[in-house]
Amino acid sequence: MTVNDAERTHPDDQPADGEPDSRARRVAAARGAARTLHRSPLHVPLAERFSALAAAAPQVVGADDATDIYGDGVVAVLEEEVARLLGKEAAAFFPTGTMAQQVALRCWAGRTGNATVALHPKAHPEVHEAGALSTVSGLRTVHPTDEPRLPTADEVRELPEPFGTLMLELPLRDAGFVLPTWEEFEAVVEAARERDAVVHVDGARLWECTPHFGRSLPEIAGLADTVYVSFYKSLEGLSGAALAGPRTLVEEARVWRHRYGGKLFQQFPAAVSALLGLKHVLPRLPAYVAHARVVAEALREGFTAAGVPWSRVHPERPHTHQFQVWLPYAPDILDEASLGQAEETGTLLFGRWFADGPPGLSVTEVTVTEEGLGWTAGDVREAVAEFVRRLPR
Incomplete structure (x- = not known):
């Protein structure tokens, strides 16, 4: 696009x-x-x-709760809830999904020793981030397919060069909000494991994928090593995102979040609106x-x-x-x-x-x-x- x-x-x-x-x-x-x-x-x-946000806030926070400072309070509550919903060890709040995803991919590059990310050419980092993966994070991208769908297991296996991370956008928005079948999803993840790669899911809209897959959020997120989710794209929040995965990687991501300028002094409006979205919109x-x-x-x-x-x-x-x-x-x-x-x-x-x-x-x-x-x-x-x-x- x-x-x-x-x-x-x-x-x-x-x-x-x-x-x-x-x-x-x-x-x-x-x-x-x-x-x-x-x-x-x-x-x-x-x-x-x-006015609507202030009126609804008591549904998810206490009237006498203190506001957050650098990610504690209601922001920490939101992180715990996201980790629980996705079945992951931990989650970290980010002001934007772009930042969360870049941090995740560079953390995995450091851990795998390979700065190459395999992803679709219509994926968000390739289309909507002005080349940030290479310009800011020093990463390189390769494309298993350019068909208007997620890559197949064979396409991942046959990619002619090594890659450290396979990134899957679920759903692939610019191809028409398309998803693979559950069996295809399992197979492509297994193909990445065969290539000694980790799997990161761009789940900005993961929340609405459960009917298509016929699986719960923890089952879907469980196939990936890390998952990013958005709070405003489907849940009608003000802004913000979360990165969920292994506790050690999430702690490392918090350090990079600070380096990227994402450790904001207060974020309670976005966090409250996200909790309201999880409570009312997600179901x-x-x-x-x-x-x-x-x-x-x-x-x-x-x-x-x-x-x-x-x-x-x-x-x-x-x-x-x-x-x-x-x-x-x-x-x-x-x-x-x-x-x-x-x-x-x-x-x-x-x-x-x-x-x-x-x-x-x-x-x-x-x-x-x-x-x-x-x-x-x-x-x-x-x-x-x-x-x-x-x-x-």
């Missing part, structure tokens, strides 16, 4: 070059929509977000995944019924509660149709569209969360018909 991670994470909220009012229009349309498949926290006004994710599959099927049916010359929902059966939609129109045409539908009917079906792949094709990411659970398949098909009515014929 050619756009930056902030744009892909929250496509409704990034101003396009030369369009100073485009963000304001998108946010206004999202706030004003009576019906949407997902309501981003970024669309909530600042004061309302502050809802399987329902979101199940309904995303209903929505995806209805979208396909809707585009077919509306006579769109070509469309694709990818994956056909979503692996998580997020997936891609592809249409043969320019992004500005699709953006205008999306915004016009929201402004005129109060229904926001799609977020921002991007040019990608062959000329003339555009892609958007669909996320189904609490708001989307109220949509029936018929509601989705009707919304598609209204959306297509705004496209050129």
